[in-house]
Amino acid sequence: MFDGLEHVNLYGAKTIERLADRCGLAVLDIQTVISEIGVINNYFSYEDPYLGDTDNKKEIPKLIGEDDLNKKLLGYKLQVILGVRG
Numbered sequence: 626m627f628d629g630l631e632h633v634n635l636y637g638a639k640t641i642e643r644l645a646d647r648c649g650l651a652v653l654d655i656q657t658v659i660s661e662i663g664v665i666n667n668y669f670s671y672e673d674p675y676l677g678d679t680d681n682k683k684e685i686p687k688l689i690g691e692d693d694l695n696k697k698l699l700g701y702k703l704q705v706i707l708g709v710r711g
Contacts, residue, residue, distance in 0.1 A: 638698045641705055651710040657700030660691050664701075 636644075642652050665685055667677025684690040694700055 654706040658702040661701035
């Protein structure tokens with residue numbers, strides 16, 4: 626989550642790839658599932674991130690759009706498909 630209070634561990638794509646490799650698995654696909662752009666825009670507007678009323682859920686102005694955010698795997702959740710290596 627954007628505030629990080631609900632999670633003990635947060636993993637990026639490179640960490641997931643290293644963990645998979647150590648377990649004998651290969652990352653077959655990885656992608657961002659939820660961008661959380663609306664939540665971030667609420668925060669930047671000094672509103673409650675999850676209860677604010679932003680309509681802008683497609684870009685963080687002057688920073689990044691949803692498509693680029695997803696391509697760079699920077700969203701709130703990553704969906705990972707692993708397979709047995711070998």
